[in-house]
Amino acid sequence: MHDPVAFRSLHRARFHAEPAVFAAPGRVNLIGEHTDYAEGFVMPAAIDFATLAGVSPRTDGKIAIYSENYGEERSFEAAALPAQANHHWSDYPIGVVKVLAGEGHRIPGFSLSLWSDVPLSAGLSSSAALVVSTALAVESLTGASYPGPVVARLCQRAENEFVGANCGIMDQFVSANGAQDHALLLDCRDLSFRLAPIPPHVALVIANTMVKHSVAGGGYKSRRAEVEAACAVIARHRPGVKFLRDATLDDLDKWGREMEPKSLMRARHIISENLRTVAASEALLRGDLEELGRLMAEAHASYSRDFEASCVEADAMVELAQDLPGLIGARLTGGGFGGCTVNLVEQAQAAAFSEALGARYTAQFGMVPQIYICHASGGAHRLD
Ligand code: ADP
Numbered sequence: 001m002h003d004p005v006a007f008r009s010l011h012r013a014r015f016h017a018e019p020a021v022f023a024a025p026g027r028v029n030l031i032g033e034h035t036d037y038a039e040g041f042v043m044p045a046a047i048d049f050a051t052l053a054g055v056s057p058r059t060d061g062k063i064a065i066y067s068e069n070y071g072e073e074r075s076f077e078a079a080a081l082p083a084q085a086n087h088h089w090s091d092y093p094i095g096v097v098k099v100l101a102g103e104g105h106r107i108p109g110f111s112l113s114l115w116s117d118v119p120l121s122a123g124l125s126s127s128a129a130l131v132v133s134t135a136l137a138v139e140s141l142t143g144a145s146y147p148g149p150v151v152a153r154l155c156q157r158a159e160n161e162f163v164g165a166n167c168g169i170m171d172q173f174v175s176a177n178g179a180q181d182h183a184l185l186l187d188c189r190d191l192s193f194r195l196a197p198i199p200p201h202v203a204l205v206i207a208n209t210m211v212k213h214s215v216a217g218g219g220y221k222s223r224r225a226e227v228e229a230a231c232a233v234i235a236r237h238r239p240g241v242k243f244l245r246d247a248t249l250d251d252l253d254k255w256g257r258e259m260e261p262k263s264l265m266r267a268r269h270i271i272s273e274n275l276r277t278v279a280a281s282e283a284l285l286r287g288d289l290e291e292l293g294r295l296m297a298e299a300h301a302s303y304s305r306d307f308e309a310s311c312v313e314a315d316a317m318v319e320l321a322q323d324l325p326g327l328i329g330a331r332l333t334g335g336g337f338g339g340c341t342v343n344l345v346e347q348a349q350a351a352a353f354s355e356a357l358g359a360r361y362t363a364q365f366g367m368v369p370q371i372y373i374c375h376a377s378g379g380a381h382r383l384d
């Protein structure tokens with residue numbers, strides 16, 4: 001039901017009021033993995049799966065929120081919102097309301113309907129689509145009008161501070177600021193960004209390995225600690241290096257032997273990934289898809305070998321794509337240890353590519369992967 005007319009009548013039937021409707025997309029990261037907390041670069045694209053948020057004011061002081069995905073409605077007093085998250089989907093929209101209230105906005109009662117075709121918890125950031133669409137909806141009631149980058153920051157805070165999700169800003173940023181047929185190169189240091197065109201004949205094929213391995217010692221935490229330890233070694237020699245963003249491969253040649261071997265490997269991934277991510281945006285700006293594919297292959301190898309954040313299934317999903325017609329580039333996307341691969345594929349071959357990749361993966365692992373054919377889409381906006 002990516003159909004605003006049907007969505008509007010759903011809201012009208014439930015809440016007896018005409019809604020203002022806002023849409024915010026999910027996303028896929030094309031390149032730049034674990035570079036965000038090193039104040040480096042990421043290059044995601046918004047995709048053509050989105051969350052719709054319909055909002056209308058109420059006079060009874062209540063905030064009623066309905067999710068069509070869950071078929072469930074929750075209701076709160078606007079003046080007495082829960083102090084803590086409840087491990088429920090309503091934490092996300094309530095988190096947004098609380099962050100906006102914390103910015104000094106008086107939040108009136110309202111009815112909010114939510115619907116999404118972003119697959120939930122599949123690594124395509126349904127949570128960012130949810131908080132960003134909700135933020136635009138609630139903003140419209142208060143008369144506030146924040147620029148996209150500010151919306152992203154407020155939404156990240158809703159996930160970090162209220163929901164308790166330890167996420168960076170990439171997801172909310174590209175959901176709020178993405179552009180049709182473009183990837184977005186984001187500098188996580190100062191949130192400056194640049195759009196780079198993805199030709200319309202290129203599809204983003206996202207293949208879910210259907211596995212998510214838990215890692216002894218906590219994958220994300222231990223990687224982060226190793227990255228920070230590597231940075232501290234370099235900073236002893238070059239005090240200007242606050243994050244690996246400031247370091248070079250030359251620094252690793254000089255001082256890498258003072259690092260734990262794992263720290264050196266992690267740092268090599270981060271420093272080279274930053275270079276690749278900027279190079280990938282330049283390749284897109286030049287229209288050099290071959291170079292982009294090469295950079296994606298290099299990024300996957302680095303993520304798998306140096307960062308050790310891949311797994312058998314994800315390596316296979318990338319490998320099985322290599323000789324399929326239409327492939328431009330493939331790599332594991334997201335935090336690692338499973339999840340989805342992203343494949344840039346010629347649109348004309350995308351359906352056959354997806355079918356063949358799925359069949360190969362099923363033959364090897366006995367699991368049917370979910371595969372989505374997406375396109376780079378625009379960021380969050382109001383629907384008329
Ligand atoms: P991802 O962002 O990768 O999809 P997350 O775990 O970060 O995965 O977010 C998924 C959660 O976001 C869901 O479990 C649910 O609580 C919430 N969510 C996302 N979309 C919706 C929706 N349309 N309606 C209600 N809750 C949603």
Ligand code: MG
Pocket residue numbers: 125126127128
């Ligand atoms: Mg999320």
